[in-house]
Amino acid sequence: MVLEADVGIVAYANDAQGFAATLKHRYSDFRVNEIRQEGGVVRLVNTTVPKAAEAREVPLCSAQELIQKLESATGNPASPDILDFLERVKNGSVPPSERIHLGPFQDKAQRTAVHGIFKAWPTLATETGAEGSIELGLGGGKGIKRRRSEWAGGDARYVKFTMYKENMESQAALSLLGSKLHVSAKVFGIAGTKDKRGCTCQEVTAFRVDPGRLATAAKQLRGISVGDFSFTDEELHLGQLGGNRFELILRGLPPDAEEDVKAACTALAASGFINYFGLQRFGSGPIPTHAIGRALLAGQWDRAVASILGRAGPDVLPTSLQEVKSALRGTPGFAVAETAVLQALLKHGATNYLTAVQAIPRNLRTMYIHAYQSYLWNSVASFRLRQSRSALLVGDLVAQSKTGAGGPDGSQEFVGSTDQVPLHSENEVEFTEPGANAKEAAAPANMAVHIISAEDLDTRSYSMSDLLLPLPGSSVRLPENATGEEYARLLAEDGLSLETSAHGTAGFTLAGQTGAYRLVLGSPGDVEWELLRHSAQDTDLAEGQGVEPGGALLALRLAFSLAPSSYATMVVRELTKQSGAALHAALPRAGPPV
Structure with a gap:
């Protein structure tokens, strides 16, 4: 088992007294709601399925407008028979077997355009006939068989929906949905993966899957609910999120630790936490x-x-x-x-x-190298904070353009290039092929950073909240002080160098990595906390069950928001001063695990 000290996680951002606690005693003790890139917490609100069948009966344009589009696409005047046919379709006097022949069209692009034009009337269908001609008639029933089933989205390519899941990973939930729908899990798009042991809520897109089918499939699966359906032309990609909202229950607190817990919560809100890459990395x-x-x-x-x-x-x-x-x-x-x-x-x-x-x-190869970069970052962050936790030093790195608490989008990581593989966390994304769906929160390539000078210290132009450290690579700068030298020392211990490679094999060198900048201190947003007294260890405190003012047991409800690339476990570590192993130690149970 990996220990925190093995990967450089040894320091704290404040000196508040810690306390014993247990996280995820119940999976409902860990709740995560995605935050949209444009803002707003994702919550499952409406499970109503859109009534698309009624909407499909209404033509999207008049018969005359459709004729004009046809003439524009083909460059030829339309036959009067077509207008007559369309008027009779509106009046319901066209038998299912009647056909109108258009063309022939030798150009495939023209045929494609003609097929697309008649989609504006959902009751119509077209099919390509002999020698490039197109047959026009009624769709469905005894009419022309449509090549693909109609769906509620019209011209939109994707349905977007909210997925709530319990005690399963995001990909496992999507695989179960796909299996019920008889489609590949690849039709789904998500902005980030969510923890297995928890109750989580996130947005998902699916390519041309009817909301009704999604709702029916979810009802057949335990622990999955879907709703808030809408239609869009944009697929969700990994990294397209603003962060996550966490609502945690910490149990097993010492019954007499109320004052320590209050002081620790106050200190966390003031100091933030060290933005380490967590053990999941x-x-x-x-x-x-x-x-x-x-x-x-x-x-x-x-x-x-x-x-x-x-x-x-x-x-x-x-x-x-x-x-x-x-x-x-x-x-x-x-x-x-x-x-x-x-x-x-x-x-x-x-x-x-x-x-x-x-x-x-x-x-996956890139994941291993990024994990080593993360180990270096953690180790150097601990070194830097041993020198000073409260003040910047000459030679430190900060972003040249101040953007507040994070990157241009509020993220805790500035990526050096859009080719950089997204950096995984429980609060962000999985590793994915560079360039493939890699729309992660990124600053411009070769982002301008500023080296802190003595004058900056005098004018207090920057603060510790601006302090950056790089994940080493070809497009980043190192601090120009002892912290920069620590990178070289750690690399030398492992027989490595930023500039040279002993083997020269492409893809397996640090010089071949773009690199990134990451804020050293993370700042949880909208921190809320409440001490809870209760008597039974297994009650669902997140739902308010079992809370008793005079109870012998003490728990803490803690809520906060994190930007992408920060780890909730590192927030809890800072608060409790407990290791991950201690936080997940089992409490006595009255019954089976829940």
Whole structure:
């Protein structure tokens, strides 16, 4: 298990007394509501399905307007028979078997335009006939069979909806919906993934899936509800969110700790928290992801393969094709990196480790290197704050253009280039292929940063809330003081350098990474807290159940908002001064887990 100290998480932003607490005793103790990019907390409000069938009966333009569009698209006057046909369609006097022949049109673009024009009348349908002609008639029933079912969105390509889920990951929920709908989970788009153990609410888009079908599918699934349907031409992509609103219940507080808790909450609101990359960043496997990234950057291909496969070291790797086959048979299909490595070893030789790591999907390879960058960032942040938590130092980095608490969109991370893979957190996004759906919150490439001078300290032009540290790469600057030297020292310990590479293999060097800037101190927004007395440990305090003014047990309800790329667990760590392991320690239960 990865410990916080192993990944540089050792400092605190304030000296308030901590207290024992347990997070996620019930999954309902952890509630997350997405914040839209344009603002506003996402909550499931309306489960009514739009009545699209009635809307489809109304033509979107008159018969004469439709004729004008047809003539404009084809460059030829329309036959009077077409106008007569359309007028009879409006009067309901056209039999289902009647057809009007248009064309022929030898140009495919023309045929496509003609098909599109007649979609303005939902009761009509078209199909391509012989030699480029187009047949026009009534759609459905005994008329022309439509190539795809009509749907409520009209010309819009996507339905947008709110999804509420309990105790499951976002991708698992979408896979279940897709299975019920008999569609691939790839039709869904989301702005960010949400925790498994919790109650979460987020927006989703789906490509041409009727709201009615979505609502029916969700009713057949436990722990998923959908609603707030609308239609849009824009698909949601990872990173397109303004952050998340968290509502947490911390249980198991010492019964006599009320004053300590009040002081800690007040200190958190004043000082913020150290914007560390949380333990989720470094994986849950036997070998942390930053250790794999370190091996890749050092060109230790055998060690990287061993770590990916969960082996203690290169000396216990399979050495024959038979051993590779055996390992592959025992690898589950969802283990993407492990499967890719073993298949490559089977195909290219049991000891061809470089080819094996190159076979891993690019987004996963990048994830390992970003994890190592995150380890460096955490370690250097702790070093910098040991020098001073209250004042900037000459040589520190800040954003040249002050934008308040975060990036241009309020995020806690300034990305050096739009090609940078989104940086994962419980409050943000999964890793995704660079450039593919990577519309993450990004500042312009080579963002201008300012080096703090003695004059800046005298004029107090900047404060600690502006302090930045880079994730090392080719497009970022290092601090020009001892903090910058700490990067070089840590890299040298691992046999690495920002400028050179011992192996020169493309894709596995820090110089090949763009880099990013990240605020050192995070600031939770709209902090609310309330001490709760209760008597039974397992009651749903989030719903107000079991709260008793004279109860022997003490809990804390804590609510706050975070911008993308910040970790709620780091907020709770700052508040309680407890490690992740301590926060997730089990409390006694009266019954089965809830």
